[in-house]
Amino acid sequence: MRDFIFILLTVSATSSRSHSNWCELGCDCRGDLRFAICSRAFFTELPGRIPSNTEILDVSHNRIVVIPERSFNKNRKLRVLLLQNNNISVVQDGAFSQLEFLQKLDLSWNRIATLAKGFSMGLAFLRELQLAHNSLSSLDSSSFTHLESLQKLNLSGNSIRTIQVRSFASMSILRHLHLEGNRLTSLNNGIFSMLRSLELLNLAGNHINETEAGIFKPLTSMTLLNLANNRLTSIYFKTFLSIHTYSTHILLGGNPWNCDCDLQRVFRKLRSIQRLFLDDYYNLTCAQPAVLRNFRLIQVDTELCIAETVTVLIITVTVVITVLAAMLMGERKRKRKKRRKHWTQQGELSDESDY
Ligand SMILES: *[C@@H]1O[C@H](CO)[C@@H](O)[C@H](O)[C@H]1NC(C)=O
Ligand SMILES: *[C@@H]1O[C@H](CO)[C@@H](O)[C@H](O)[C@H]1NC(C)=O
Ligand SMILES: *[C@@H]1O[C@H](CO)[C@@H](O)[C@H](O)[C@H]1NC(C)=O
Numbered sequence: 001m002r003d004f005i006f007i008l009l010t011v012s013a014t015s016s017r018s019h020s021n022w023c024e025l026g027c028d029c030r031g032d033l034r035f036a037i038c039s040r041a042f043f044t045e046l047p048g049r050i051p052s053n054t055e056i057l058d059v060s061h062n063r064i065v066v067i068p069e070r071s072f073n074k075n076r077k078l079r080v081l082l083l084q085n086n087n088i089s090v091v092q093d094g095a096f097s098q099l100e101f102l103q104k105l106d107l108s109w110n111r112i113a114t115l116a117k118g119f120s121m122g123l124a125f126l127r128e129l130q131l132a133h134n135s136l137s138s139l140d141s142s143s144f145t146h147l148e149s150l151q152k153l154n155l156s157g158n159s160i161r162t163i164q165v166r167s168f169a170s171m172s173i174l175r176h177l178h179l180e181g182n183r184l185t186s187l188n189n190g191i192f193s194m195l196r197s198l199e200l201l202n203l204a205g206n207h208i209n210e211t212e213a214g215i216f217k218p219l220t221s222m223t224l225l226n227l228a229n230n231r232l233t234s235i236y237f238k239t240f241l242s243i244h245t246y247s248t249h250i251l252l253g254g255n256p257w258n259c260d261c262d263l264q265r266v267f268r269k270l271r272s273i274q275r276l277f278l279d280d281y282y283n284l285t286c287a288q289p290a291v292l293r294n295f296r297l298i299q300v301d302t303e304l305c306i307a308e309t310v311t312v313l314i315i316t317v318t319v320v321i322t323v324l325a326a327m328l329m330g331e332r333k334r335k336r337k338k339r340r341k342h343w344t345q346q347g348e349l350s351d352e353s354d355y
Contacts, residue, residue: 022049022051023036023050023051024038024047024048024049024050026038026041026042026043026047027041027047027050029050029051029054032053033051033053033054034053034054034055034056035054035055035056035058036050036051036054036056036057036058037058038050038057038058038059038062039058039059039060039061039062039082040060040061040062041062042062042063043059043062043063043064044062044063044064044065045064045065045066046059046064046067046068046071047059050074050075052074052075052076052077053077054075054078055077055078055079055080055101056078056079056080056082057075057078057080057081057082058082059081059082059083059086060082060083060084060085060086060106061084061085061086062085062086063086063087064083064086064087064088065086065087065088065089065090066088066089066090066091066092067083067088067090067091067092067095067096068092068095069092069093069094069095069097070094070095070097070098071095071096072096072099073098075098075099076098076099076100076101077101078101078102079102079103079104080102080103080104081096081099081102081104081105081106082106083105083106083107083110084106084107084108084109084110084130085109085110086109087110087111088107088110088111088112089110089111089112089113091107091112091115091116091119092116092118093116093117093118093119093121094118094121094122095118095119096119096120096121096122096123097118097121097122098122099122099123100122100124100125101125102123102125102126103125103126103127104126104127104128104129104130105123105126105128105129105130106130107129107130107131107134108130108131108132108133108134108154109132109133110133110134111134111135112131112134112135112136113134113135113136113137114136115136115139115142115143115144116142117142117145119143119144120143120144120145120146120147121145121146122146123146123147124146124147124148124149125149126147126149126150127149127150127151127152128150128151128152128153129147129150129152129153129154130154131153131154131155131158132154132155132156132157132158132178133156133157133158134157134158135158135159136155136158136159136160137158137159137160137161137162137183138160138161138162138163138164139155139160139162139163139164139167140164140166140167141164141165141166141167141169143167144167144168144170144171145170146170147170147171148170148171148172148173149173150170150171150173150174151173151174151175151176152174152175152176153171153174153176153177153178154176154178155177155178155179155182156178156179156180156181156182156202157180157181157182158181158182159182159183160179160182160183160184161182161183161184161185162184163184163188163191164191165188165191165193167191168191168192168194168195169193169194170194171194171195172194172195172196172197173197174195174197174198175197175198175199175200175221176198176199176200177195177198177200177201177202178200178202179201179202179203179206180202180203180204180205180206180226181204181205181206182205182206183206183207184203184206184207184208185206185207185208185209185210185231186208186209186210186211186212187203187208187210187211187212187215188212188215189212189213189214189215191215192215192216192218192219193218194218195218195219196218196219196220196221197221198219198221198222199221199222199223199224200222200223200224200226201216201219201222201224201225201226202224202226203225203226203227203230204226204227204228204229204230204251205228205230206229206230207230207231208227208230208231208232209230209231209232209233210232211232211235211236211239212239213236213238213239213242214239214242215239216239216240216242216243217242217243217244219243219245220244220245221245222243222245222248223245223247223248223249224248224249224250224251225243225248225249225250225251226250226251227250227251227252227255228251228252228253228254228255228280229253229254229255230254230255231255231256232252232255232256232257233255233256233257233258233287233288234257234258234260234262234263234266235252235263235266236266237266237269237270240270240273240276241269241273243275243276245275246275247275247276248275248276248277249277249279250276250277250278250279251280252278252280252281252284253280253283253284255284256287256288257284257285257286257287257288257297258286258287258288258289259286259288259289259292259295259297259300259301259304260289260304261304261305263297263304264297264301264304264305265305267281267297267301268301281297281298282296282298283296284296284297284298285297286300
């Protein structure tokens with residue numbers, strides 16, 4: 001019943017939309033034909049008749065499967081193109097190649113598994129690309145070749161496991177990179193090396209358990225680094241020391257920390273760096289060792305190094321005692337030897353005097 005009403009509503013909404021020759025049936029072209037709204041109209045392929053001066057085209061919530069090559073060659077004035085919530089699995093090379101004014105492209109909630117080499121062809125002025133909730137599993141140097149003007153890239157909710165070194169190489173003015181909710185396990189040096197304008201790097205909700213020491217070094221504009229809800233058990237001080245920014249907030253909550261003396265030391269040093277702000281430090285919880293599970297790091301951190309300190313003290317004291325004892329023994333031996341020498345000499349002397 002509810003479905004029936006929905007269809008009825010959709011049909012009546014559809015029929016009230018423009019029927020002019022210039023506008024596809026199912027679309028609503030208005031605002032001097034600069035907006036074309038074709039959402040929720042059961043399209044299985046891109047609508048053909050869209051006025052050529054359209055600047056905003058909304059084809060979201062349909063059932064489009066393929067974006068063929070040069071799909072928009074009659075709509076070169078597009079500034080915003082919305083294709084989210086379709087069933088797109090194929091974006092052919094050069095699909096967007098005519099869109100030199102396009103600033104925003106939304107392809108989220110589709111089924112895109114690979115980005116062909118020619119995917120970004122012609123998108124040299126694109127500022128925002130939404131690709132969240134697709135099926136991407138890897139990124140490589142050909143994924144985003146032409147996106148030199150991109151400022152915001154949303155790749156959240158894919159299945160990305162690997163990012164090759166030059167994947168983001170064209171994006172020297174990118175400011176926001178969303179990689180949350182993927183399957184990254186490690187971050188290799190070099191993958192962020194061109195992102196000198198990046199302000200926000202969201203890596204939350206991945207499976208990251210290690211980061212190479214120089215990984216964040218190129219990110220000299222970064223103000224927020226989100227590493228929450230990963231699989232970090234420990235961190236290297238150097239990884240964060242190498243962040244050379246004016247001020248950076250770092251989120252590390254929801255990781256299974258191994259609360260030992262090393263971890264305590266790293267965090268103590270990190271917290272003393274003025275330009276870094278560990279915003280959720282008070283919320284970090286231990287997963288190991290078993291006796292400390294679910295304790296907050298802040299509750300136990302003053303004790304983590306005590307056992308170690310005691311051991312060190314005992315060792316130091318033992319060493320000092322041994323050394324002292326050895327010195328004493330040596331000294332005593334030397335004295336005894338001296339005394340013996342003295343006696344022998346005296347003996348010799350008395351022998352001489354006998355002559
Ligand atoms: C999406 O496309 C696939 C083929 O690529 C098809 O099997 C599936 O039925 C489509 N789903 C919808 C909701 O149209
Ligand atoms: C990224 O995309 C997801 C899914 O569409 C959305 O919920 C989220 O708000 C987006 N984030 C940004 C910063 O655009
Ligand atoms: C603290 O951690 C819990 C569990 O990881 C999380 O749900 C909560 O939002 C965090 N609070 C803050 C202030 O970060």
